[in-house]
Amino acid sequence: MKKTRICQLLGIEYPIIQGGMTLIANAELAAAVSNAGGLGIINPSAGEPVAAKIPDNLRNQIRKAKRLTDKPFGVNFSIQLIGEDRTLIDIAIEEGVGVVTVGAGSPALHTKYFKEHGVKVLHVLASVRHAKRAEAEGVDAVVAEGYESGGLNSPDELTTFVLVPQVVDAVSIPVVAAGGIADARGFAAALALGAEGVQMGTRFVATIECIANQTYKDAVVAATDTGTVIMGRRLIPTRALKNELTKQVLEKEGAGASPQDLLSVLASGLTEAALLRGDVVHGQALCGAVAGMINEIVSAGDVVKSLVEGYDKIVAGLQA
Amino acid sequence: MKRTRICDLLGIEYPIIQGGMTWIANAELAAAVSNAGALGLVSPNAGMKLEGNVVEHLKGEIRKAKSLTDKPFGVNLPVRIPDMKELIDVIIEEGIKVVTTSAGDPALYTSLLKEGGGKVLHVVASVSHAKGAERSGVDAVIAEGYEAGGHNGFDELTTMVLVPQVVDAVDIPVVAAGGIADARGFAAALALGAEGVQMGTRFVASYECLAHPNLKEAIVKATDTGTVITGRKLGLARVLKGEFTSKLVEVESAGASPEELLVFIGIGRSRRGELDGDIIDGEAYCGAVAGMIKEIIGAADVVKSLVEGYSAVVARLQ
Numbered sequence: 001m002k003k004t005r006i007c008q009l010l011g012i013e014y015p016i017i018q019g020g021m022t023l024i025a026n027a028e029l030a031a032a033v034s035n036a037g038g039l040g041i042i043n044p045s046a047g048e049p050v051a052a053k054i055p056d057n058l059r060n061q062i063r064k065a066k067r068l069t070d071k072p073f074g075v076n077f078s079i080q081l082i083g084e085d086r087t088l089i090d091i092a093i094e095e096g097v098g099v100v101t102v103g104a105g106s107p108a109l110h111t112k113y114f115k116e117h118g119v120k121v122l123h124v125l126a127s128v129r130h131a132k133r134a135e136a137e138g139v140d141a142v143v144a145e146g147y148e149s150g151g152l153n154s155p156d157e158l159t160t161f162v163l164v165p166q167v168v169d170a171v172s173i174p175v176v177a178a179g180g181i182a183d184a185r186g187f188a189a190a191l192a193l194g195a196e197g198v199q200m201g202t203r204f205v206a207t208i209e210c211i212a213n214q215t216y217k218d219a220v221v222a223a224t225d226t227g228t229v230i231m232g233r234r235l236i237p238t239r240a241l242k243n244e245l246t247k248q249v250l251e252k253e254g255a256g257a258s259p260q261d262l263l264s265v266l267a268s269g270l271t272e273a274a275l276l277r278g279d280v281v282h283g284q285a286l287c288g289a290v291a292g293m294i295n296e297i298v299s300a301g302d303v304v305k306s307l308v309e310g311y312d313k314i315v316a317g318l319q320a
Numbered sequence: 321m322k323r324t325r326i327c328d329l330l331g332i333e334y335p336i337i338q339g340g341m342t343w344i345a346n347a348e349l350a351a352a353v354s355n356a357g358a359l360g361l362v363s364p365n366a367g368m369k370l371e372g373n374v375v376e377h378l379k380g381e382i383r384k385a386k387s388l389t390d391k392p393f394g395v396n397l398p399v400r401i402p403d404m405k406e407l408i409d410v411i412i413e414e415g416i417k418v419v420t421t422s423a424g425d426p427a428l429y430t431s432l433l434k435e436g437g438g439k440v441l442h443v444v445a446s447v448s449h450a451k452g453a454e455r456s457g458v459d460a461v462i463a464e465g466y467e468a469g470g471h472n473g474f475d476e477l478t479t480m481v482l483v484p485q486v487v488d489a490v491d492i493p494v495v496a497a498g499g500i501a502d503a504r505g506f507a508a509a510l511a512l513g514a515e516g517v518q519m520g521t522r523f524v525a526s527y528e529c530l531a532h533p534n535l536k537e538a539i540v541k542a543t544d545t546g547t548v549i550t551g552r553k554l555g556l557a558r559v560l561k562g563e564f565t566s567k568l569v570e571v572e573s574a575g576a577s578p579e580e581l582l583v584f585i586g587i588g589r590s591r592r593g594e595l596d597g598d599i600i601d602g603e604a605y606c607g608a609v610a611g612m613i614k615e616i617i618g619a620a621d622v623v624k625s626l627v628e629g630y631s632a633v634v635a636r637l638q
Contacts, residue, residue, distance in 0.1 A: 002638060128544045128611070147466070148478050156545045159467050159478040161499035161508065162608045166544045169612075180480035189480065189508035192633050225447045225485045226475045234573065254553065256575020289481045292447070293488075314511050315637045320322050 001311045005174040006197035009120060009140055010099055011072050013037030014308050016187070017122075017143075017176060018300070019201030020076020020101055021286070022151070023049060023275045026211040027061040029204060029300055031068030036304035040065070040073040041101055044088050047211045049272040058088055062095040072098055074122075079105020080152075086113065093117045101199075103145075104152055107137040122176065126154035131167040131175075142171060143199050146179030150202050150288035153230060153237040161193065168194030182290040184310020188318075200303075202288035207300040215278030216285055223291035232266070235259050241285040245270065321630045324515035325493040329439055329459055330418055331392050333357035334627050336506070337441075337462075337495060338619070339520030340396020340420055341470070341605070343367070343594045346530040347381045349523060349619055351388035356620035357627075360385070360393040361420060364407055367530050367595065370588050375406045382414045392417055394441075399424025412436035423471055426456040441495065445473025450486040450494075461490060462518050465498030469521050470590075470605035472549065472556035479509070487513035501609040503629020507637075519622075521607035526619040532597030535560075535604050542610035550603075553578050560606040562599050564589070 006015040018033040019025065020041035030040025042065060048057035058075070065073050075092045077100055082088055089110060092100065100114060103124030114121045115138060123134040124143040131142050144167040146160030147153060158166075160179045168175050177190035178199035190198045205212050206220045219241055231249040232238045234257075240246055249265055266284070274283025298306075326335040338353040339345065340361035350360025362385055364378040378395065385393050395416050397407060400423055408429060411419060419433050422443035433440050434457060442453040443462045450461050463486040465479030466472060477485075479498045487494050496509035497518035509517045524531045525539045538560055550568050551557045553576075559565045571584055585603075593602030 146478070146480065148481055157549070157608075158544055159465070159499060159608065160480045161465065161478065161505060162467055162544065162612065165502070165504050166611055180478060183484070185484050185512045186480060188511040188637065191637055192508040192511050193504050225477055225481070230476070254575070256573065289476075289478065292485055293481065315634065318322070318507060318510055318634045318637070 001308055004191075004196035006141060006176060009174065010039050012039050014304060015176070015197030016304055016307055017041065017101070017197060017199040018204045019178065019199050020074070021201050021205065022078070023047070023272060024205065024210055024212040025076060026209075027064035027068065029207065029209040029211065030073045031065045032207070032209045032300035033204065033304060034065075034069045034071040034073045036301040037071075037308070038304045039099065040069070040300075042073065042075050044075065044077070047276065049269070049276065055087055055091055058091050059095060062092065062097060066095075074099035074101060076101045076103070077110070078103055079109060084109060086110070089113065093119060101143060103143075107134040107139055111137045111139055124178070125167075126158055126163065127156050128166050128170045131171050135171045135173055139173065141174040141176060142167060143176040143178050144195070145199075146177070147230075148180030148239075148289040149178055150228070150239050151286040153239050155233070155237055157237075160190070164190060164193040164195050179288065180290050182293045184307050184314055186290070187307045188311055188314040198307075202290055203294055203303055204300055205287075206294045206297045207303060208297060209300045212275055213278035216275055216280055217297055219280040219285060220287055220291050220294055221297060223287065223294075225292035227291050228287050228289050232262065235262055235266070238284070239287065239289065240274075241280060241287045241291070243283075243285060244281050245284060321627055324510075326460060326495060326516035329493065330359050330394075332359050334623060335495070335516030336623055336626055337361065337420075337516060337518040338523045339497065339518050340394070341520050341524065341594075342398070343591050344524060344529055344531040345396065346528075347384035347388065349526065349528040349530065350393045351385045352526075352528040352619035353523065353623060354385075354389045354391040354393045356623035357391075358623045359418065360389075361396045362393065363396050364401070370591060374401070375403055375410055378407055379410050379414065382410070382416060386414075394418030394420060396420045396422065397429070398422050399426075399428060404429060408432055408436070411438065420462060421458075422462075426453040426458055430456045430458055443497070444486065445477060445482065446475050447485050447489045450490050454490045454492055458492065460493040460495060461486060462495040462497050463514070464518075465496070467499030467558075467608040468497055469547070469558050469607035472558055474556060476556075480512070483509065483512040483514050498607065499609050501612045503626050503633050505609070506626045507630050507633040517626075521609055522613055522622055523619055524606075525613050525616045526622060527616060528619045531594055534597030534599050535594055536616050538599050538604065539606060539610045539613050540615060542606070542613075544611035546610050547606050547608050551581070554581055557603075557605060558608060560593075560599065560604045560610070562593075562604070564601050564603060
């Protein structure tokens with residue numbers, strides 16, 4: 001398949017990035033994706049919910065990934081979690097990580113610092129205004145993440161289909177599409193919309209290498225087209241598998257509950273309960289709207305391969 | 321560009337369908353789209369007064385469209401509107417060969433329409449509804465994503481995730497709708513497995529559409545964040561953000577009951593927004609794609625830009 005500016009920027013063969021999912025984007029997964037020619041991403045909290053242990057965890061994860069691959073891989077940082085603190089960022093830089101994806105916050109905080117240390121920055125965003133701002137701050141590329149994506153979501157609710165072309169028109173740097181992509185059809189569609197790469201999270205959760213709890217992976221595979229829902233519209237919209245928790249939150253929201261009332265239901269540790277311990281009934285099982293298209297657990301390398309091989313067939317089909 | 325089963329089914333050159341928007345899918349618009357090689361749709365209520373006779377009105381619109389084109393065009397019927405039987409009689413008498421049905425059970429009228437010799441395309445927003453429509457004997461489904469203007473499915477499935485899953489679930493052809501306004505969206509929809517696209521909002525901002533100029537201007541001015549979903553407790557509708565819709569969203573999130581909301585909304589809001597051009601106190605249905613529409617052009621130029629752009633987009637993908 002064709003090479004895009006994302007391939008050149010990141011030094012990878014195929015413009016496919018694995019999302020840096022909180023708690024479950026582990027070294028084995030990232031290395032497998034990178035070895036397959038895509039870009040794997042580590043999350044500092046992979047397998048480690050205890051905040052105080054996250055710095056050591058990040059260093060260990062990076063070192064493990066380096067043992068497993070000699071290809072480039074990256075680290076994901078959530079501004080919402082790290083704020084202005086550069087402890088984790090400095091660890092990534094010390095360990096020689098060359099690429100980061102940064103989301104859930106302003107690109108003004110750390111972009112310059114990353115660039116001074118030779119690190120490529122991809123900023124995750126969900127509107128045209130934020131894309132222009134990220135470009136002005138000097139990021140190397142943007143990840144335009146649609147309403148379909150699992151986990152934290154934007155109140156603007158722009159879907160991949162409408163977000164990607166508008167971001168492409170608004171900035172000159174390359175755009176990666178995220179949200180709602182799990183197979184070669186979505187990959188080709190994203191590139192038709194003008195993206196130069198894709199990022200997938202949920203598809204990589206249902207892989208052999210991902211550290212996520214087996215019960216949670218099975219729930220992703222079992223989900224149908226209507227299996228996820230957005231909750232927390234008055235706090236931070238979050239997409240998760242439908243379960244007892246989402247039902248309870250949505251009932252409260254429908255009755256006009258205040259953000260404080262909602263926080264009383266959304267205790268901390270619910271995401272960890274679902275993703276790491278497999279409590280998919282009462283936990284917060286973050287998941288993309290694309291879950292209904294994921295029907296088996298495969299290896300991360302095979303995910304990359306199926307997208308690449310399928311792409312050429314789809315493009316040929318569009319010409320016939 | 322390539323032909324798909326939708327072209328053959330409908331007897332059209334390009335697999336592009338103009339949405340049958342309730343108040344504003346008029347004969348002139350439908351005819352212009354059909355003359356350009358796509359499929360125009362007429363709505364029974366297009367331009368009608370609130371208290372008008374919808375059956376007579378539809379007959380008038382069909383005859384006007386016939387006088388403007390000798391190409392196929394269709395009629396859109398929301399299944400739950402009153403006078404459905406009489407409207408179908410008019411459609412059959414007037415020799416209309418394509419009907420899109422929406423917002424209701426396809427089992428109710430599909431066989432009647434097919435006996436009259438027409439093709440039926442049913443609008444769906446989930447896999448289970450698509451399978452149900454196929455079982456009811458429709459000729460194709462229109463998989464309409466969360467991006468679409470106006471009425472919307474509770475499941476909030478977007479075009480990106482809905483279309484491939486519907487394609488996998490049925491054997492009949494699938495038309496993608498919601499979020500499409502240019503050749504990039506057209507090619508992307510076909511990459512997802514659709515065999516055609518339906519566009520509403522892009523055609524509202526065309527010369528031939530009956531929509532009030534205020535609405536057309538508002539669409540052109542809208543940015544990426546210009547629309548919002550209302551009615552999570554009643555029935556979802558995507559509308560342009562405006563003074564009235566902002567108030568509505570506030571009332572909803574304060575926990576208003578469905579009954580209170582119905583009183584708050586009142587009668588004829590969308591007609592007021594779309595035909596009278598009262599975009600402050602009215603309600604104007606509008607797709608999430610509004611931010612991509614930068615100018616009012618001829619409906620035929622919309623079709624032409626998609627067809628010409630398609631080949632360029634596909635060439636870029638190689």
